[in-house]
Amino acid sequence: MEGENVEVLEYDKAYEKYMNIIPTLEKNKGWITEHLVKYQGIWLTPKGGLKGVIMSQQLFKSKPNDIFLATFPKSGTTWFKAIIFSIINRKLFSPNEHPLLNSSPHECVPFLELLYSNKENLNSTLEHLQSPRIFATHSPYPLFSQLLGSNLTTSPTVKIVYVARNPKDVLISTWEFTKKLRHEANLPLISLQEAYDMFCQGLIHFGSYWDHVLGYYKASLMYPKNVLFLSYETMKDDPSFWVRKLADFLDQGFTKEEEGEGLVKKILDLCSFESLSKVGANKSGIQRFTSHVMVPSSYFFRKGVVGDWRKYLTMEMAQHLDEITKCKFESSGLSCFRSS
């Protein structure tokens, strides 16, 4: 489509910037990859995260009705990709022919950073995205907002849905996820104690966790028409309410007829952990995000519950995490999430 394609020269110039920046960055131990690098105060994996952030910062052209799902990794991105995709595209697919019945939510909604770090598929993916385009991003708000040009007052119709999850389940979900990937990459496993220490120090891809949540929370207060802040736990507690709220926020509220047909429940059933985890593409498919980032789809479906951290963390660990959370969030007015 005219104006959307990224020219080869343009891509190569952006790539050169990425290559020049890498050697200048502070390095530390990583979770998924051996190292993380610090870029504009954020820890990123060098090939997926950093490359994607730098490439998208230079090449992404936002459209007025773009929708972004922003999350810290392991906060329910896969689930919300499915929900938002289903809300937006509900008139296009009949229940029996829905793309989520035979493809992964990650194929339906691309990650912005991974899309832009993959030169081969970039233009063909951009060309096939229906309007309104839906992207997912793990970038913290200060990095993400650079993609929009300036700030949201100049992009009044852009919609950002931010999903936060309680930090104790995020920590455990990340640890379990990275254990599998490290095993496959022949990297030594990280102990839970080490993962916990790194998490508390903010040393984690796209971290720190607390800065990530706070950045979008503050943006949701400043730009309530553009940014909806919700949590994994509140969606678990009252899914029908939040699906309606999401649809209204995205200017796609359910009609009386749709309510009468039970569409909210149908969407929730289609996107439930039980349904999605049984889909063949999610059980045995592989997400080839880039030539460096390939993840078996099943890794995105583990337990899907609130409070699994209780089986892993000692009382001291949990209390310390709660204290950090209280201390970081207190002055913002953000109350802590239900975590059990």
Ligand code: A3P
């Ligand atoms: P657990 O590891 O705690 O089970 P992300 O998609 O951001 O990577 O997050 C993955 C987490 O969301 C995992 O949490 C995963 O099991 C959970 N999840 C995936 N699909 C879900 C769904 N449909 N409903 C609820 N949770 C889901």
